[in-house]
Amino acid sequence: MRIHFEKISYIYDRNLPFAHTALSDIELDIREGKITAIIGETGSGKSTLVQHLNALLIPSSGQIELGDHLIKANEKNKNLKKLRKEVGLVFQFPEYQLFESTILDDVAFGPIRFGISKEESYERARSALSNVGISPILYDRNPMELSGGQKRRVAIAGILALDPKILVLDEPAAGLDPEGAKRLVDLIVSLNREFNKTIILVSHDNDMVYSYTDDTVFMRDGRVIYHGPTLDLFNDGELIKKNHLLLPTVVNFKNRLREAGFEVDENARTIEQIAEAVSRRISR
Amino acid sequence: MKRFTFGRYLPMNSFMHNLDPRAKLIAVLLLVVAVFIPSSFIPYILLAVLAGCAIYLSGLDLRFILRTLRPILYLSLFLLLVNILSLKRGSVIFSFKGFEIYSEALVFTFKITIRLLLMLVYTTCLTATTKPLELTLAIEFILSPLSLIKFPTQEVAMMISIALRFIPTLSLEAERIVNAQKSRGVDFEEGHMSERVSAMLSLVVPLFTIAFERAYELADAMEARGYIPGERRTCARELKFKNKDYSLLAISLSVLVLFIFLKLNNHF
Ligand SMILES: Nc1ncnc2c1ncn2[C@@H]1O[C@H](COP(=O)(O)OP(=O)(O)O)[C@@H](O)[C@H]1O
């Protein structure tokens, strides 16, 4: 599914005294089948951008191509429901959207809403829950009884059950403990590798972005200041310095190794990959 | 979903912004009472002129006001329908195959609409130009005579201002939840009755959860900063009436007195 932003601007509370331009002149093409990270400071417009992907927000000017759908400014857009089934959006703190009395019902709620039969909806709910690692013992529990991390995973299952082609997640790991965050990242990566889903993910964690994403969109004050391969972004010393971007631990580590005279693979992304290279070198 | 504009403070610097919050609150209360006194039309012209002045002096954008008033118009349309069907007094002004519309239905609806609109304009001019904290002080001031009978004025004023403060916060949260549920296929605009009910539930249940959570957090935060209910609190900023505040009070008080006087003498 093609994702193409053309001269998108978005103004909150347009025509009101506190009108606020949150996005200006965004041009963007997101690659299919890849994991794309969206990074930038709080208030840089990441969440606003992401809500355009399933037409929750309609641009104030410009247009967005999303597969067969064309979303234009100032137009009544139809068929949004079909679009929202193809682009699954997981909001920041999605645990707040749980409301059914059992976990299974809550996950099946989405597919039923989109007109899928009850039977299949529950089938999908079960498989989505098992994908996010929620055990069947919990299916009949009330969502409010779960821990924060579990609630988060149930909420994500609620979107996975829609079987979207594109999965968009707004800071999915915010507020989770490191272990919970790691499990979530593994899940996201496997959704991409095994089920070939296009993933777009807002993140504050540059380590995670560096290790697992293909492309990065770097935003600042409602504008895109970098869009391209993640590795190239973190190799661009000037850009990093100018924008006070925090370097990923792996990049720092690679630099230190280089200073110590080791040869390090440009494309190594994780500590494991570097460790392997180093141990090969030592055993030589 | 269009965002709620009612009750929102707009940080600007207008004549109204610089008035004493107590004077503004008292004036609004006086005028709101005045709105309900007349039963003929002419006095409403005076009240509408006052409303116009208030909007002008608040430096508010007309579009902002219109957007705040829009819900009233829907309410009035509904009321008009009910009145047309049920109110059968006055003269017949329209008749079609035995179906008749009486003049009172229109007059009555119009009167209620005018009253609601005026009330809303006055209160919006107050809330848009008064910081929540100042509003608390003003409410506290108004309630202060009650403290003689051991009424917890400070606490009640605090409660009212927290409630006001939370309207925009909760409406933002509501908007977020609506968006999240829309992403799950909920259609808030159309559908059968049962779909509508479940759409409503998908908003209301999370909103209550959030409201309670926020309330607990706020209580903890207040306690952590040493707020003790019932304890006397001091104020960092003393409020002081100035001449313009007295003028505002004088104007609104004379409108109210005039209306009461004319009413008692059967002038309207
Ligand atoms: N519902 C809203 N109404 C008005 N302004 C908003 C709203 N949501 C976000 N904003 C403003 O838009 C800007 C971008 O916000 P957002 O997209 O949430 O940024 P990020 O997700 O990168 O933190 C911010 O300045 C924010 O204050």
Ligand SMILES: [Mg+2]
């Ligand atoms: Mg955000």
